[in-house]
Amino acid sequence: MLVVSNRFHVHEDHVEEFEERFRNRMGEVESMDGFVRFEFHRPVDHGHIDTGTHAAVTYWESMDAFEAWTESEAFREAHRNPAPEEWFEQEGNVEIHEVGFDAGGDR
Numbered sequence: 001m002l003v004v005s006n007r008f009h010v011h012e013d014h015v016e017e018f019e020e021r022f023r024n025r026m027g028e029v030e031s032m033d034g035f036v037r038f039e040f041h042r043p044v045d046h047g048h049i050d051t052g053t054h055a056a057v058t059y060w061e062s063m064d065a066f067e068a069w070t071e072s073e074a075f076r077e078a079h080r081n082p083a084p085e086e087w088f089e090q091e092g093n094v095e096i097h098e099v100g101f102d103a104g105g106d107r
Contacts, residue, residue: 001036001098002099003097004058004059004096005097006092006093007095008053009090010088011086011087019042019054028074028077032074034064035059036059036060066096
């Protein structure tokens with residue numbers, strides 16, 4: 001399984017707008033072949049290290065499935081009107097990981 005994490009350094013004055021923008025986009029990626037799930041992560045202030053990043057995390061069955069998403073019309077449409085630059089404290093980044101192993105627990 002592939003995990004793609006888009007990390008954003010959102011200015012505190014624009015957090016609500018930023019989160020609403022993602023909330024309104026729900027449904028665009030879910031229909032793609034190989035898509036597993038989407039999670040939106042908010043930073044938590046815990047006093048130890050800077051965790052001021054939001055993360056939009058998608059899970060894919062494979063790199064091929066993720067790449068098909070990035071080459072799709074749905075992807076182009078989802079990224080057609082990017083958020084204003086002033087919403088961000090710095091440029092974001094994308095991290096891509098393959099799940100090496102995992103462990104589950106009762107929830």
